Amino acid sequence: MKCKKCSAELEVHRMCRRIRMRCTGCKQEYQIHEVAGDLDEKTEKLLENYTALIYD
Numbered sequence: 001m002k003c004k005k006c007s008a009e010l011e012v013h014r015m016c017r018r019i020r021m022r023c024t025g026c027k028q029e030y031q032i033h034e035v036a037g038d039l040d041e042k043t044e045k046l047l048e049n050y051t052a053l054i055y056d
């Protein structure tokens with residue numbers, strides 16, 4: 001999925017037990033709930049690997 005600011009690709013970024021989406025362009029980090037409405041299929045599949053983690 002794309003960054004809202006610069007349209008670069010977002011990647012899943014794991015920090016301890018927390019997950020963020022981080023932009024590969026501007027390095028903006030998004031909490032999952034901020035982008036939940038915009039998750040694409042590929043990203044949802046990635047996040048399925050982290051279901052034990054806390055989405056805060």
Ligand SMILES: [Zn+2]
Binds near residue numbers: 023025
């Ligand atoms: Zn960006």
